[in-house]
Amino acid sequence: MTGQRADARRNYALLLAVASEAVAAHGADASLEQIARTAGVGSGTVRRHFPTRHALLAAVFRERVESLCAAARDLSGRLPAREALLEWLRLVTASAATIGGLATALNRDRVAAPGEPHTHCATTQLTSAGAPLVARATAAGALTPGVTISDLLTLVTGISLAAAPHPDPAAEAERLLALTVAGISPVP
Incomplete structure (x- = not known):
């Protein structure tokens, strides 16, 4: 500007x-x-x-996405690998479930055609921010082998979309994420 x-x-x-x-x-x-x-x-x-709906949504969610990216860096520096990843996933899930339109925007980012123009991609930013957390958790043996940041963001998006119509979307998203965690991260 x-x-x-x-x-x-x-x-x-x-x-x-x-x-x-x-x-x-x-x-x-x-x-x-x-x-x-x-x-x-x-x-x-x-x-x-x-110029596009995507550009509008990117601008609307820019501050929240940047905050989630900063949280990934902060958590990585102060919590053990598993706890840092799970806390970040909780933050992303809660945001996507409670901030109107964010989960839908993340889902659209995820399924966009390769040539579709994007001036800003929240999923790309979150992938970059979460990848080091996944790498640390994998290296620590705290994540099922083969699970990727893309897999986790897809799960978080799905959970958030499912929880959004619930009377308490944040609580429902937290509950569904807890169920999912048992399958993606074995308890040490």
Whole structure:
């Protein structure tokens, strides 16, 4: 946004705030036209700032994804391998289950066609952040051989999508993750 006119920066900030509320309320398929109307701008303005729905979702979830990536680094530095990985998976699962649209966006990232344009890919960032945790857990014998970060993010996404309609999605996601952990990480 550096170098943009002041009105363009204001429009971007307004659109991002309105889009964040719309995605939280209506999920990843929130109406772009409704976002434009609520922000008081034309749909062309939305498309200039966010040329694709994926670009919009990436902007909406950027801070949360960056926070999860930072948590992976922090946990890796202060907890044993198994505990660090499981705590990070709990954080990702809880976020995806409770932040409207995040699990759907992660699922779309995961199943995107190889040539599909992505200006930002939350799954790629989370994969990069979680890979060292998986490597440490594998080296420590705390993870079933052959389990990858992609496998774990797929499971977390599925758990989050399944838990989202539950009256307490965070608790349901935690319960389902605990059931899954018994299969992916043998108790030492």
